[in-house]
Amino acid sequence: MNIYVFWFTAAARKSLINVRTLRWYVNSDERDGEATALPGALTGEDEGVEGPLNEAKRLMPLTGHGGSEFLTNATAFTDHDDPPISEFLTVSWRHRHSVSRFSTHPAFGGLPIEPSYLEPANARVPEGFTFIPNFLDTHEQATLLSFALQKLDDSGSRAYKKRRKLYASSLSLADDVDPDNIFLPENLYEFQKGHYDGVIFNYRECHLTSWPEHLSLGPILKRLYSLLPSYVKIQTHLLHLSSKGHIMPHVDNLHASGSWIVAVSLGGPRILRMEDKENKHNFFELLLAPGSAYIQRDHIRYSYRHSILPGGRDFKGKRILESPRLSIMLRVFTFSLHPEIIQ
C-alpha cells in the first residue's frame, strides 16, 4: 500500500494567526481513510473554532478510488507557528498512518505579488500561483548557476566540450573576466534551434539525476527542494535559454508530470506570461528577476498556458535586455492524475 500526502495552502482568517487550510492529495490502493487533527490543533470552520484539542480528533473521512490520486480538504488551526500546523495533522489510511512534513515557506500563504513585478499591477493572480522574488541571494545564485552550467556542459557533445576547453586555455590572467557573468560566450554552447514540439527556441537542457556533492551547494539545494512537499518524488530539469531564446505558450505535458511545477530563475531577467486557456483576457505577466522562484500548482498548472517572452522588450518602461537565462524546473511525478478532479 502506498500513501502519498502532499501540500497545504495557508489561508488567513479573521481572528486567528496561522490558520491553515490543508489540502491533501492521497494516492492509495485502498479506498477509505481519514484526516485527523492531533492534540494541540484547533479545528473548526471559520468562526466556530473548537480547540485546542486534548485528544486526536477525526476531521473528515476521505474516500477515493483505489489506486488513483484524489483531492480533499481538511482544516485545522493553531495560534502559533512552532511547531508548524502541519505537525498537527495526519492522514491515516485504514490502519496505516502517515504524518505530514511540509515546507512552511510564508509565501505559500498566498502573499500578494509586489506590483513592481506584476503587469497589469492589479491583475488577479489565481490561487495556486506563488511568486517569491528574492528566493536566492546573489551569492547563492552564482553558486547554483555555476553547478547547473557544469551539469549542462557535462551532458553536451564532445565537440563543444573541446571548444570550451580551448577557450579556457586561451584566457590569460590579464583578461578581464566578469565575475557577474558566469555564462561563457554563446558560441561555446550548443543551443538547439527549436524543441521537437515547437515550444522552446534557442536552448539547451538536461534532466538531472543528481547534483554534485559540494559543501556550498547543499544548503541551497535543501532550500530549493523544500519548495515542494517532502513526500513527492521530484524530477529536476535544467533549461538554459540563449539570449535569443524564448518559450511559446503551453501547458506542460500532462503525462510527464503532476500537479506542481516549481521554477527558479538564474541569469538574465525575463518575462513570464500566464494566460487562461478559456479566456485570453485573463492573463498576467511577471518579471522573473534572477534569484526569484515561481510555483504553478493545481488548477493553474492545467488551465493556464505559460510562456517566457523573448528579451529585448520593455516591462513597466524598463528594457529587459536579450541575455542568457537558466531555469531550474522541479516537477512532481504524475500519479495518473486527471486534471478534471482538481478544483
Ligand SMILES: O=C(O)CCC(=O)C(=O)O
Ligand atoms: O523556464 C521557465 O521558467 C519555464 C520553462 C518551461 O515552461 C518548461 O520547461 O516547460
Ligand SMILES: [Fe+2]
Ligand atoms: Fe512549461
